[in-house]
Amino acid sequence: MSRFALLPLLADGDFHSGQELADAMGVSRTAVWKQVNRLAEEAGIEIESAKGRGYRIPGGIDLLDADRVMDAMQVRPRSLLTRLDILDTVDSTNSEVLRWVEQGASSGLVCSAEQQTAGRGRRGRQWVSPYAGNLYLSLLWEFSQGAAALEGLSLAVGVAVARALRAFGISGVQLKWPNDVLYGGAKLGGILLEMSGDAAGSCRVVVGVGLNVSMPGSAAVAIDQAWTDVKTICGRQLPARNNLLAALLNELLPLMADFEQQGFARWRDEWLELDAFAGTPVVLHSGSGQSAGVARGVDERGALRLETASGVQSIYGGEISLRSAQ
Numbered sequence: 669m670s671r672f673a674l675l676p677l678l679a680d681g682d683f684h685s686g687q688e689l690a691d692a693m694g695v696s697r698t699a700v701w702k703q704v705n706r707l708a709e710e711a712g713i714e715i716e717s718a719k720g721r722g723y724r725i726p727g728g729i730d731l732l733d734a735d736r737v738m739d740a741m742q743v744r745p746r747s748l749l750t751r752l753d754i755l756d757t758v759d760s761t762n763s764e765v766l767r768w769v770e771q772g773a774s775s776g777l778v779c780s781a782e783q784q785t786a787g788r789g790r791r792g793r794q795w796v797s798p799y800a801g802n803l804y805l806s807l808l809w810e811f812s813q814g815a816a817a818l819e820g821l822s823l824a825v826g827v828a829v830a831r832a833l834r835a836f837g838i839s840g841v842q843l844k845w846p847n848d849v850l851y852g853g854a855k856l857g858g859i860l861l862e863m864s865g866d867a868a869g870s871c872r873v874v875v876g877v878g879l880n881v882s883m884p885g886s887a888a889v890a891i892d893q894a895w896t897d898v899k900t901i902c903g904r905q906l907p908a909r910n911n912l913l914a915a916l917l918n919e920l921l922p923l924m925a926d927f928e929q930q931g932f933a934r935w936r937d938e939w940l941e942l943d944a945f946a947g948t949p950v951v952l953h954s955g956s957g958q959s960a961g962v963a964r965g966v967d968e969r970g971a972l973r974l975e976t977a978s979g980v981q982s983i984y985g986g987e988i989s990l991r992s993a994q
Contacts, residue, residue, distance in 0.1 A: 674703045675713075675800075681728030683721040711757075711783060711799035712884065729800050730882075730909045732780060740914035745921040750776030757799075759786040761806035762862055762876040769864045769872050773808060776921070780805040780913060787878065796883075802897070803879040803913055808872060809924040815867040820932025820970025822847045825859050825875055827938050828919035835915050836907045838898065842944035845963070845972045845990055849879070850944050854896040856880055875924065877916060881909055932970050940965050945990065950974070953989045963990070 677689055686697040693700070704723055707713050716724050732754045738746060751773075758764050758781045765779050784797035784804050797804055811817055826843040833841050842850045849857035857879040865871030880897035899906050926934075940946070945963040952959045952974065964973040964980060971982035972990070 674700070674707065675729065675731060678715070678723060678725045679729045679731050681725055683718065683724045685722035688722065713799060731800055732782060732913065733910055736908075736910040737914045737917070740911050742918045745918045748776050748921040748925050749778060749917065750774075752778045753780070755779065755781040757781065757783045757785060760784050760876075761787075761804050762860060762874050765806040765808050765874045766862065766864060768808065769874070774872070775808065775810045775924070777808040778805060778917065797878070798884050800909075801884055802881045803877070803909060803916070805913065805916065806874050806876045807917075807920055807924065808874055810870065810872050811928050812870050813928055814869050814871060815863065817928050817931070818861075818863075818873060820935065820966070820968075821873070821875075821927060822859050822861050823939050823966065823970045824923055824927065824932055824935040825861075825877065825920065827935050827942065828923050829857055829859070829877060829879070829916065830942055832912070832915040832919045833898075835918075836898075836902070836912070837905075838901055841942065843939060843942045844944045845966060846970070851896050851901060853944070854894040856896050856898070856901075873924075875920065877920070879912070879916070881912065882906065933968055936966065936968060936970075945992065948992055951991050952983060953991065959983075 673693055674689065677684060677692055686700050689700045690697045704715050704717070708715050713729065714726060716726055734752045734754050737752065737754075738749070741749070755764070758779070761779045761781050761784065763786070765773070765777065768777060768779075781804050783799040787797035787804060823843070823846060826847065826849055829849050830841040830843065840851060841856065844850055847859040848855055849859070857877065860876040862874045862876070863871050864874070880895060882899040883895065883897045898912070943963075943965055946965055948963050950961065950963045952961075952972075959974065959976065961974040961976040964975050967973055967982055969982070971984045973980050974983050
């Protein structure tokens, strides 16, 4: 019996007796009890047990459903989607899509999951991925002109994420070069791009997006920086995760389909409006050392424009992190 089979029965937040759950799944009450304990231990889900009433998840749980996501998508993005897999648990949605690439997968494939056991951000950092709390998604797209045609893509993805959140009345989102989504100076989401194939020709790009939706406090202790989530921003008006995922795909799929022809130029002005560090003294850290200056936005290729005593220089991506000097 899969733990995923039990969760939909408890998702409404109401009490359900052990016998009711056993009958629904065609198993014994002892098997239900074992699965309840496994959910609490392995997924970190709080499950309340009351004699004579049964089991419940206080407040319920918002599970992802592929049909609901696709029903909420707009016409063009839906036409660009070739496959949507929503997994229970995976090491990393990016890793899963890269495995699809090895099997010949191409554009329009999307993988999301309730939980990642080895989610990662840039520079190999862990991406905290509690069960059914946040959104983790990876989108595959094929490009014919190599890596040069992808300059600024991670920045454009950040704009797409901000647009998706704006559809739910979440304004004030900012972007930190090259791939962080911020709100009130705290991290709300992150972007990870990985490429497979010929850097000078046909290649496949996996765009990974992690968005904090309802981060449990027990999971947040592993985060080593200021963070926030959609629940904190929206309060009682928290959008359903299926609708949030649909909104992200509504923005991301057309972006990927058009980017090779349009490039970053279409997205640059909007990125500049969302720039969290515009005109701010910053220190750039990289493997070769650090550089101090004033952030002056990004150029047409998505490179950071850093003003120093010797003038304005363009800083490209890679293993560079951005920190305020103040």
